[in-house]
Amino acid sequence: MADATQTGIGPRPVDWTSEEIGARVRRRKASEMRLKMVGLAAIGFAFLMLAILMVSLIATGWQAMTQTHVRIDVTYDPALINEANPARSNFRQMLQNSLVAQVPGATAEDGRALLGILSNAAQFTMRDRLLADPSLVGRTVTLNVPASDPYDLLNKGLIDHETPEELRRVKDNEIAFFGALAAQGRVTKPLNTTLLTSADSRFPELAGLRGALTGSFYALLTCFLLSFPIGIGAAIYLEEFAPKNKASDFIEVNINNLAAVPSVVFGLLGLAVFLNWLGLPRSAPFVGGMVLALMTLPTIIIATRAALKAVPASIREAALGVGASRQQVVFHHVVPLAMPGILTGTIIGLAQALGQTAPLLLIGMNAFVTAAPATPFDPATALPTQIFIWADSPERGFVSRTSAAILVLLGFLVLMNGLAIFLRNKFERKW
Amino acid sequence: MFPQAADWVRSMTTFAFALLFLASVAGYLLNLRAARQLQGSGARLHSLAGFHGGFSFLVVLVPGFIVLILWLLLQGAVINALVLRSLPPGTTDGLDPGAVQLIVAEIRQIAGGRIFGTPEQWKIDAAARLTALRDTSATLMVVVVGVMSAVLLILSRMRVSPDFRARQGTEAIVNGLMIFCSTVAIFTTIGIIASLVVETWRFFGMVPWYDFLFGLRWEPQMPIRADQIAAVGAFGWVPVFVGTLVITVVAMTVAVPVGLFSAIYLNEFASPRFRAVAKPLLEILAGVPTVVYGFFAVLVIAPALRDFGVWSGLPIASNTALAAGSVTGVMLIPFISSFADDTLSAVPRALRDGALALGATRGETVITVLFPAAIPGIVGGILLAVSRAIGETMIVVMAAGLIAKLTINPLDSVTTVTVQIVTLLIGDTAFDSPKTLAAFALGLMLFVVTLGINVLALRIVRKYREIYD
Structure with missing residues (x-):
């Protein structure tokens, strides 16, 4: 070998220390570095987007965690009470008079402006108090009512005082009145429990997620009750019993294709088949749950089949060996062992279903409903459709409430996915 | 009573x-x-x-x-x-x-x-x-x-x-029930196709099919007398489809490079510890519901682009295709990156070792050996992502426009197939107006296009797997 180089046969010897080679190595290392940097930048971009998303949601959403309340003393003026029908008394005027009396420097002309400080709920609270206790007539009581949306924003410092007065939703004199109330210690900012305890409303300060949460619960319950047994049944049959033939192949292709059909097409299916052809009620969580079940089915089937596949053949053979029938093998031994995997897949499927919006919009679950549904057959919204409705509402108070609703939705998703991961880590066996 | x-x-x-x-x-x-x-x-x-x-x-x-x-x-x-x-x-x-x-x-x-x-x-x-x-x-x-x-x-x-023989009887019934469960998927497909085709058929009874397929104007909200619709040709889906393509292209421009380069980094350069943290974090992007992305586009991205337009003098429309498209792209990043990651990992060890043994750097191995070998799988994954972008609904409903305009300028406001389906069907729906039925015709086109892309993508992926199996 040594003389081969001397006679000139074979490759020329390379001088690894030459300038040319050094430049080449530097170039290659630089391009290596560049690729690394571009890759890091790509991941960084994705994380940046995730961070901006979360920060913007939290930054706007935390404003909805509190709600400005105003404490006022109102007098049930006998002159304004409707004796025949107390529910129809002039509560607006009573509120107005009480406000004028309590805000220093306010005159009767400012009554309307002052009334605007309070939420529309104030008069209904007054009415309900009176109906519950008719002896209130002529007496003065203290009410703690939500402030209306513009004043809530003002109190949270979200209204820019630099904006010209005519472009501002609260005028200078109104800011002064509100300041006077605040100076008397009448303005508080307690935790916004309305957000979870009341249903939808046209007024941001009164709007809550109770209807949407109930609707989503009913829809997910329906979805679970339908897709879990059907999905497991289908997966067990296809994995354990189905003969290998054209029909089984066709079913499999079908399931895989269904998993990739756009969600809005499932909405069209629900609208045409469930609502139009079968005449099921519109906007009902039950119908929403049926559509979601059809969408979740492929996820559950695929996860269940993977879980069944992971159970080793020795288990089946042992059970068969001691005389179990094929169904006994599956139902007594394989399915219980596969259960953690099946449940994990189901929970992940349900979490996906919880976030689905478009199919629910098409079957009318964007209805404006001010009460939580009593049954799965009553009109309702769901959490994601409620987010869509609020995001579309022009009132500024809904911006923070939309973010808050999204945080609630994401909270549920984290909870469900966390449960799925916990189940997988705790119960999944490695064979 | x-x-x-x-x-x-x-x-x-x-x-x-x-x-x-x-x-x-x-x-x-x-x-x-x-x-x-x-x-x-x-x-x-x-x-x-x-x-x-x-x-x-x-x-x-x-x-x-x-x-x-x-x-x-x-x-x-x-x-x-x-x-x-x-x-x-x-x-x-x-x-x-x-x-x-x-x-x-x-x-x-x-x-x-x-x-x-x-x-x-x-x-x-x-x-x-x-x-x-x-x-x-x-x-x-x-x-x-x-x-x-x-x-x-x-x-x-x-x-x-x-x-x-009670066991045989019971097991036969259980078997029948399980077979029924497996056919639910088929019934769902039949239901989808039947509902779309039947309503589209009724739609084509009111609007000629060539006007729908080749018409350049989409103005379904116009109050036209029933006998005039066909003559006016306000149900041409071309501008709607072009709008969908514009948003899809914007989305893929964001998702493909970011997704591929993060996959390359995660697959080749990242330490196991970095990978263990970064991958689940990326997956979070895929788990966020689309309605949240829609709100994000409206709340953050669209105003930012608007301000940028004012600052730079570019004519950026208030609901530009860029906003909806880029947010859709962000949503698809983890989809493409995990698909590419899996395909890169699936390239046989021998190819990688061979390249490294010849003295190639890790980067050169990826670019010149692994990537070309993985191309069919990656293309399949990108096609699946395209089909998702076309079928994506909530982001575009919230952030894209409503007016169908025949343009390929991403700064402009465009509308998409899914936006039109949702806006036509939200609120009261009467099943005898061409307005409602047009949504089903769009739905049928959407179904056909996405199904076609999916089938093609799955075929490419399967072929690729066969090469190395």
């Missing part, structure tokens, strides 16, 4: 289900006890006692359940037909099906206790008849289920004997 009637129907329905379930449990217990008694008297049973019980449980439950579901699904149509037939002669003569539907809807409203204005007396009478029919139907349902359960209970109880 009417709302109570609804309560009656509701309680009867609940009662029917409860009755059926109790009868099934009773069947289980009866047969179980009978089989145990036989065993106790020294008989050798072919099947375990539990199978005798299970057989009776299923024999009572399954047929009753089928009858109940069919009854609930079909009673509405039957009752409607009966009510229509009982209307005073001549009321529905010469009316088109849409108008008849309206009358039925009004009668149902009245029966539900929601009376608007003062309806004619014959409508109130019809509503009363409707309520009466519903009550009768509910009562009849309970009676039928009750009788059926009783008969099946007795029949299955009579089958209990030492020779009866």
Whole structure:
């Protein structure tokens, strides 16, 4: 070998220390570095987007965690009470008079402006108090009512005082009145429990997620009750019993294709088949749950089949060996062992279903409903459709409430996915 | 008087289900006890006692359940037909099906206790008849289920004997149930295709198909007389489809480079610890519901782009395709990156080792060896992502435009197929107007296009897998 180089046969010897080679190595290392940097930048971009998303949601959403309340003393003026029908008394005027009396420097002309400080709920609270206790007539009581949306924003410092007065939703004199109330210690900012305890409303300060949460619960319950047994049944049959033939192949292709059909097409299916052809009620969580079940089915089937596949053949053979029938093998031994995997897949499927919006919009679950549904057959919204409705509402108070609703939705998703991961880590066996 | 009637129907329905379930449990217990008694008297049973019980449980439950579901699904149509037939002669003569539907809807409203204005007396009478029919139907349902359960209970109880092959019977029923479960997927596909094709067919009865496929104008909201629609050609889907493509291209411009380069980094350069943190974090992006991305686009991205337009002097529309498209792209990053990551990992170890042994750097190995080998799989993954971008709904509904404009300028506002479907169908939908049916025609096109891309993508991916298997 040594003389081969001397006679000139074979490759020329390379001088690894030459300038040319050094430049080449530097170039290659630089391009290596560049690729690394571009890759890091790509991941960084994705994380940046995730961070901006979360920060913007939290930054706007935390404003909805509190709600400005105003404490006022109102007098049930006998002159304004409707004796025949107390529910129809002039509560607006009573509120107005009480406000004028309590805000220093306010005159009767400012009554309307002052009334605007309070939420529309104030008069209904007054009415309900009176109906519950008719002896209130002529007496003065203290009410703690939500402030209306513009004043809530003002109190949270979200209204820019630099904006010209005519472009501002609260005028200078109104800011002064509100300041006077605040100076008397009448303005508080307690935790916004309305957000979870009341249903939808046209007024941001009164709007809550109770209807949407109930609707989503009913829809997910329906979805679970339908897709879990059907999905497991289908997966067990296809994995354990189905003969290998054209029909089984066709079913499999079908399931895989269904998993990739756009969600809005499932909405069209629900609208045409469930609502139009079968005449099921519109906007009902039950119908929403049926559509979601059809969408979740492929996820559950695929996860269940993977879980069944992971159970080793020795288990089946042992059970068969001691005389179990094929169904006994599956139902007594394989399915219980596969259960953690099946449940994990189901929970992940349900979490996906919880976030689905478009199919629910098409079957009318964007209805404006001010009460939580009593049954799965009553009109309702769901959490994601409620987010869509609020995001579309022009009132500024809904911006923070939309973010808050999204945080609630994401909270549920984290909870469900966390449960799925916990189940997988705790119960999944490695064979 | 009417709302109570609804309560009656509701309680009867609940009662029917409860009755059926109790009868099934009773069947289980009866047969179980009978089989145990036989065993106790020294008989050798072919099947375990539990199978005798299970057989009776299923024999009572399954047929009753089928009858109940069919009854609930079909009673509405039957009752409607009966009510229509009982209307005073001549009321529905010469009316088109849409108008008849309206009358039925009004009668149902009245029966539900929601009376608007003062309806004619014959409508109130019809509503009363409707309520009466519903009550009768509910009562009849309970009676039928009750009788059926009783008969099946007795029949299955009579089958209990030492020779009866209860296990085979039970397993046959369970097998049948499982086969039914597997066919639900087929029924869903049939349901999708049937609903889309039928409604599209009706749509093409009002608007010629060539106007829909080749028309360059999409103005479905215009109040045009029914006989003018075809002539005006306001249902041309081309601008809507072009808008969808514009948004898809924007989305892929964001998602493909970011997704591929993060996959390359994660696959080749990242330390295991970095990978263990980065991958789940990336997956979070895929788990965020689309409605959240839509709000994000409206709240953050669109205003930022608008400000940028003002600052740079570019004519960026307020709901530019860039906003919806880029956010859709962000949503698809983890999809592409995990798909590319998997395909890169699937390239046989020998190829990688061979390249490294020849002195290639890691980067050169990826670019010149692994990447070309993985190209078919990656292309398949990108195609799947394209099909997702085309079918993506909430982001574009919230952040893209509503007006169909034939343009390929991403700074402009465009609309998409899914946006049009949702806006046409939100609110009240009458199934006899071309406006509603147009949404189904769009849905059919969407289904066909995404299905075509998916099938193509899966075929490419499968072929690629075959090379290395």
